[in-house]
């Protein structure tokens with residue numbers, strides 16, 4: 057059992073996090089994204105954060121309207137496109153959020169020195185573990201719950217995600233408020249709300265990761281087909 061003591065507002069509560077996640081998964085399955093986020097904020101208070109790859113600021117826009125000042129974890133792998141770093145900087149200026157740069161324990165130069173250059177080409181799973189998964193696990197430790205922007209329609213590996221899940225690996229609650237959204241829902245929200253978007257989207261990069269592992273895709277192709285193209289790898293490991 058994962059019992060935690062949490063103070064939200066003026067109330068002190070003891071929660072079994074796994075029970076909380078499993079019960080919310082059922083009760084919120086059909087709820088709109090804003091209602092799911094409101095529940096998360098009411099339940100976890102300041103022990104809640106969200107993660108962003110700075111592909112766009114949709115989730116940041118949605119969440120910051122409900123919890124201004126929330127911590128946003130951005131994994132600064134050292135391999136990002138300049139446009140992604142620019143989007144992060146613009147987010148800091150435009151939205152009422154606290155963007156935290158999450159750094160790997162080694163710089164790219166130190167990794168090249170210790171493990172040889174271009175690890176991403178020889179062992180992308182290890183590279184992703186060292187530059188994304190491990191740093192994020194460390195950064196998530198102070199929180200009880202995290203909000204992610206993954207969706208069921210993005211890939212077969214994400215087709216059965218729940219709107220609220222028990223993240224057993226990290227012993228915390230994971231909230232996916234836009235899990236049920238389609239690409240059309242995303243496009244409409246961005247257009248209707250003037251959401252900041254990474255400019256690479258307008259240059260045939262519908263899914264944006266590290267520069268060495270992300271390619272342009274042809275119109276109409278699977279949006280994630282430009283990620284680790286030709287390697288068979290489809291996920292960095294954060295969401296597995």
Ligand code: SF4
Pocket residue numbers: 133135175176179180181183184185187188265266267268269292
């Ligand atoms: S996406 Fe590529 S460069 Fe980035 S951490 Fe993974 S393997 Fe390394």
